[in-house]
Amino acid sequence: MLSNTLPFQESLDKRRDKGTLRSLRLLSDGIDFYSNDYLGFAKSKDLQQLLLQKIIDNPQLLSGSTGSRLISGNSDIAVSVENEIxxxxxxxxxxxxxxGYNANLALFSTLPSRHDAIIVDEQIHRSVHDGCKLSNAKKLKFKHNDIEDLENILKRQKGHCYIAIESLxxxxxxxxxVQEIAALASKYKSSLIVDEAHAFGVFGYGLIEKLQLQNxxxxxxxxxxxxxxxxxxAILCNETVKSYLINFASPFIYTTSAQDFQWMSIKTGYEFLDQNHELAEKLQNNIKVFRSSKLQSPSAETSPVQAILIPDNHKLKELQNILSEEGFLTYAIYSPTVKEGSERLRICLHSFNTEEEIMKLTGIIKEFI
Ligand SMILES: Cc1ncc(COP(=O)(O)O)c(C=O)c1O
Structure with a gap:
């Protein structure tokens, strides 16, 4: 059998022995402290109704796009949504x-060329690393959020540098x-690329917009x-970068475009965001409630992601099980995903969590620690 002649089973067994084997599970019922649905949009009946109405008005939205956007897959909706964004x-x-995975693959596999360097924060998302793997440029890492280390690396480079960070x-x-890194990027005539996956929506349209750093x-x-x-x-950029990506980015060119419904749901999402500012305020309020527990955390005061370090895979699993028995859905990050000794429970806060839920969750964690 194939599986006997290939080394897959051994690697899987190793993971199982360490207790880190991943598998797909169906969603369990529980109180959501693990999803990225920070503002509850994915659960919103109002948003669902808006989307349903768009489909009723234009069922064609649900059909396949029929090709790459460079051949038959482009549409009025894709173009107008891009302009609006x-x-x-x-x-x-x-x-x-x-x-977002595809966007990062496209950016980092395409923009940097052979003699360039991509300097990434050591905690940058996997999609950036994978984009770098497809690039001919060399990849270097700087210590997390460490400006001095970044500058020391920049000083030593001869070719053009790309700096990759996440805003949150x-x-x-x-x-x-972000502002200090932007200043360094201009000092060394480098190109800064910022992934706003976790800041967008939680902090308006993201930190680049908030800090007016577009240029x-x-x-x-x-x-x-x-x-x-x-x-x-979406990749936000100037016309030249967009045109370069359209001409040279394989992850954009060699794939069938998404259905128009995807672009329409993004447009509708923006409208919903513009009309429901109070959800981001509610979220901030819930973050305050969480922080009032004074649990030790390396996370920022206003971040919807709050990490609690439990530096031991087995202890972490035990805490996650206790929380799960109490009906809380949380996400534990074990080593080697993070460095040994920095294993953590990741709590994602949402606009829809209640104060009581947050107090009960933090109470259990405090008792365990
Ligand atoms: C920082 C960051 N960038 C990119 C991505 C990928 O985005 P998407 O889930 O849309 O592929 C993620 C999602 O996990 C992320 O956290």
Missing amino acids: AQKHHFESALLFPS YSMEGDFAP HVSAAVVTYGKALGAHGA
Whole structure:
């Protein structure tokens, strides 16, 4: 049998022995402290009704796109949604992707060339690393959020440098010093690329918009599978970068475009976001309630991701099981996903969590620690 002649089973057994084997499970019932649905959009009946109405008015939205956007798969909706997104974010242009993973693959596999360097924060998302693997440029890592280390690396480079950061990191729940890094990027004539997956929607249209840094970044990535409760992503950039991606980015060119429904759900998500500012305020309020428990955490005061370090895989599993028995859905991050000694429970807070739920959750964690 195939599985006897290939080494897959051995690797799987190793994971099983360590207690880190992954498998797909159906969603269990429970109180959501683990999803990226920060504002509850994915559960919103109002948003569902809006989307349903769009489909009733135009059932064609549900049909396949029939090809790459460069052949038969482009549409009025894709183009108009891109224009709208660019306008909203105050960028010259935007390019849609079916997911943030694809957007990062496209950016990092395409923009940097052979003699360039991509300098990534050591906690950057896997999709950036995978994009770098497809690139001919060399990849270097700087210590998490460490400006000095970044500058030391920049100083030593001869070719053009790309700096990759997230505005809000999902493992640690802390912000990048975006303004300082933008200043360094301009000092060293480098290109800054910022992934806004976790900041978009939670902090308006993201930190680049909030801090008015559009002219200091070569590209920003906003993703729609988290606070917007939809799916997909956009690269925000200038016309030249967009045109370059359309011409040279394999993850954009050699794939069938998503259905128009995906682009329409993104457009509707923006409308819903614009009309429901109070949800982000409610979320901030819930984050305050969580922080009032004074649990030790490396996460930022206003971050919807709050990490609690439980530096031992077995202890962490025990805590997660206790929480699960009490009906709380949380996400534990074991080593080697994070460095040994920095295993953590990741709590995602939402606008829809109640104060009582948060107090009960933090009470159990405090007692366990
Ligand atoms: C920072 C970051 N970038 C990119 C992605 C990928 O986005 P998507 O889920 O839309 O593929 C994620 C999602 O996990 C993420 O956390």
